[in-house]
Amino acid sequence: MLAAARQAFADILTPPFRSVLLKSLALTVALLVVIWLALQGASVYFIDVTTYPWVETVLVILTGIGFFIGLGFLVAPITSLLAGLFADEVAEVVERTHYPNDPPGRALPFGEQLVTTLKFTGIVILGNLVALLLLLVPGVNIAAFFLVNGYLLGREYFEGQAMRFRTPEEARALRKRHGGTVFVAGLVIALVLVIPIVNLVTPLFATAFMAHLNKRLSARPT
Numbered sequence: 001m002l003a004a005a006r007q008a009f010a011d012i013l014t015p016p017f018r019s020v021l022l023k024s025l026a027l028t029v030a031l032l033v034v035i036w037l038a039l040q041g042a043s044v045y046f047i048d049v050t051t052y053p054w055v056e057t058v059l060v061i062l063t064g065i066g067f068f069i070g071l072g073f074l075v076a077p078i079t080s081l082l083a084g085l086f087a088d089e090v091a092e093v094v095e096r097t098h099y100p101n102d103p104p105g106r107a108l109p110f111g112e113q114l115v116t117t118l119k120f121t122g123i124v125i126l127g128n129l130v131a132l133l134l135l136l137v138p139g140v141n142i143a144a145f146f147l148v149n150g151y152l153l154g155r156e157y158f159e160g161q162a163m164r165f166r167t168p169e170e171a172r173a174l175r176k177r178h179g180g181t182v183f184v185a186g187l188v189i190a191l192v193l194v195i196p197i198v199n200l201v202t203p204l205f206a207t208a209f210m211a212h213l214n215k216r217l218s219a220r221p222t
Contacts, residue, residue, distance in 0.1 A: 001181060001184065001185055001188075001213060001216075003212075004185075004209055004212035004213045004216060005185075005188055005209055007098070007208075007212050008205050008206075008208035008209035008211075008212060009205060011093070011094060011097070011208045012201055012204045012205055012208060014097075016093045016097065017090070017093060017204060017208075020086055020089055020090055020093075020204060021201065021204055023086070024086055024200075024201070024203050024204055025200050025201070027085070028078060028200050028203075029200070031078050032078070081117060081118075081121045085117075086203055086204065086207065087113075087160050087161075087207050088105075088107040088108070088113075088164075090203075090204055090207040090208055090211070091105055091161060091164060091207060091208075091211045092104070092105070092107075094208050094211040094212065095211065098212070098215075099215060102215070103165075105161075105164025105165050106164055106165070107164070108163060108164075116160075123152060130144070130148065145190070145194075146187055146190050146191075149186065149189070149190035149193060150183055150184075150186040150187035150189075150190045151183055151186055152186070153186045153189045153190060153193075153206065154182045154183050154184075154185050154186020154187070154189065155175060155182065155186065157186075157189065157206045157207060157209070157210040158171075158175050158182045158185065158186075158210045158213065158214065159171045159172060159175050160207070160210070161207070161210045161211045161213075161214040162174050162175065162214050162218075164214075165214075165218070174214075174217065174218070178217050181213070181217065182213075185209065185210065185213055188209070189202065189205070189206045189209065192205055192206075
């Protein structure tokens with residue numbers, strides 16, 4: 001698994017990935033900026049209605065901290081949403097580069113891919129809302145973030161790659177058969193999520209990582 005992670009990081013620095021990387025970074029930053037501006041606009045409206053300067057100062061500080069924490073938790077669902085846009089493009093590069101002698105994977109129909117992506121993005125958002133609420137519980141917040149995202153991101157990215165070669169039912173069965181490995185791989189993705197700047201490449205890294213992991217696990221005897 002660690003070899004797959006190292007190879008995925010090496011992949012995203014190669015020329016074939018650069019155009020996808022630039023598109024992914026542009027969309028991620030754009031979404032975060034739009035969300036930030038929307039939150040800022042809403043906060044300014046409510047803060048302006050206060051008549052006490054000291055209250056306004058306190059609210060500005062608290063909302064700034066809250067927005068920063070909130071955006072940190074939004075990186076996970078945003079990466080999940082973007083994964084659906086670039087998953088097949090990234091997977092095709094990985095398969096063509098590292099597994100040229102294997103049959104190529106099958107891209108999901110756009111409609112099916114869109115429904116799956118939106119559905120799972122919603123699940124990730126709900127999971128991270130729970131983790132965000134647990135932020136107030138000392139000693140639980142960090143563990144909650146990693147457990148939630150380790151499971152959800154590991155499942156999403158792995159099954160997405162497995163379905164390029166299997167039916168959804170077979171992909172889920174493969175993931176369950178190697179549940180421990182996929183969960184730990186999800187924890188690696190969650191770790192990348194918390195590293196500033198580096199977390200912007202999460203969709204590419206996670207997709208390439210799981211493409212390699214799917215190949216390795218599929219090669220194991222059942």
